[in-house]
Amino acid sequence: MLCILCGKEEATEGRLCKSCLASTISLSVPEFMDITQCPKCGSVMIGKSWYRGDLIPRIAKAIKKVIVLNNPGFRLDISSVSEDIDNGNVKAHLKIFNGDTLLREEDIVIKLKITKNSCPTCNRVSGSYYESILQVRTFSHEVTDVIGEIEQFATKFVESAEGSSPTSFISKVVHQREGVDIFLGKRSDALKLSKIIMDRYFSNLKVSKSLAGMKEGNEIYRYTYSIRIFNLKLGSIIESRSQKFVITGIHPQTLYVLDPRNMKRSVLKRSDVFDENWKILDPSGNLKKFIVLSSGHGESEIMDSVTFKTHTVKLETGEKELDLIQIDNNIIVPQ
Numbered sequence: 483m484l485c486i487l488c489g490k491e492e493a494t495e496g497r498l499c500k501s502c503l504a505s506t507i508s509l510s511v512p513e514f515m516d517i518t519q520c521p522k523c524g525s526v527m528i529g530k531s532w533y534r535g536d537l538i539p540r541i542a543k544a545i546k547k548v549i550v551l552n553n554p555g556f557r558l559d560i561s562s563v564s565e566d567i568d569n570g571n572v573k574a575h576l577k578i579f580n581g582d583t584l585l586r587e588e589d590i591v592i593k594l595k596i597t598k599n600s601c602p603t604c605n606r607v608s609g610s611y612y613e614s615i616l617q618v619r620t621f622s623h624e625v626t627d628v629i630g631e632i633e634q635f636a637t638k639f640v641e642s643a644e645g646s647s648p649t650s651f652i653s654k655v656v657h658q659r660e661g662v663d664i665f666l667g668k669r670s671d672a673l674k675l676s677k678i679i680m681d682r683y684f685s686n687l688k689v690s691k692s693l694a695g696m697k698e699g700n701e702i703y704r705y706t707y708s709i710r711i712f713n714l715k716l717g718s719i720i721e722s723r724s725q726k727f728v729i730t731g732i733h734p735q736t737l738y739v740l741d742p743r744n745m746k747r748s749v750l751k752r753s754d755v756f757d758e759n760w761k762i763l764d765p766s767g768n769l770k771k772f773i774v775l776s777s778g779h780g781e782s783e784i785m786d787s788v789t790f791k792t793h794t795v796k797l798e799t800g801e802k803e804l805d806l807i808q809i810d811n812n813i814i815v816p817q
């Protein structure tokens with residue numbers, strides 16, 4: 483069968499001959515491609531990631547993404563890619579196939595638009611640049627596990643943000659006697675981290691700013707996000723203004739407490755806890771394991787797993803064991 487377009491050559495695919503099929507190709511090659519280069523180490527950001535060393539395979543991939551072929555049935559093959567970043571261009575040889583049939587070949591040159599921006603590694607190494615500090619402290623003014631947990635979480639958070647934003651990085655971490663200071667390259671990362679911490683822990687945030695210098699006639703501020711985390715255990719006892727409380731429940735928004743003199747339960751808000759001066763009378767927790775002997779009608783008979791003493795508590799459960807707070811002879815169900 484002859485080609486329906488020229489009527490001369492033998493038709494191959496789509497009832498057209500090879501040269502007529504090739505003439506239907508339209509190729510859109512952008513004149514420019516944006517890349518970011520670190521002025522210190524020469525690393526290049528292509529797409530959302532930074533690369534060092536052999537850039538050719540990365541550039542080939544990036545070129546493939548920006549070239550548009552009018553017919554998605556055709557296959558684009560890119561070979562002999564060469565980059566000359568210093569002179570601001572990349573060259574490549576394109577081949578367009580229909581199945582296994584080569585239809586067209588073309589050499590292209592794309593100019594590079596290079597933005598200079600310090601890479602995360604260089605920013606970290608210099609350690610000097612930061613926009614904000616995330617200060618993590620505890621209610622007890624001690625370094626406990628929660629400080630390490632937050633430090634790890636913050637590191638992961640910033641690493642995952644780094645790819646999409648070269649200004650996301652931790653420039654240094656300073657361990658203090660009372661907690662940890664995390665210096666962040668991007669102010670909004672400290673804000674985001676504070677919000678996540680507040681959603682997960684009963685904690686309190688104070689933000690302050692200090693003048694760091696001037697830039698183009700504007701004042702530049704550095705922000706400190708100081709977050710204090712309630713780190714006591716269930717059953718701990720705190721006191722303020724001669725008012726004693728047993729901690730009976732720790733939730734991100736609320737602290738549940740009980741007055742041990744009258745066994746009355748109440749709740750404390752963030753401001754009650756973090757704006758007052760509390761004395762920690764007993765940080766040990768007083769949480770004990772009890773074996774459930776029977777449960778029903780809204781109560782359970784339980785036995786102390788050490789002393790074998792039995793008690794009745796107002797709680798129905800399907801569990802075989804319960805962790806309960808014991809203060810003197812009173813058994814308190816956590817909230």
Ligand SMILES: [Zn+2]
Pocket residue numbers: 485486487488489490491498499500501502503
């Ligand atoms: Zn033809």
Ligand SMILES: [Zn+2]
Pocket residue numbers: 520521522523524525600601602603604605
């Ligand atoms: Zn660099």
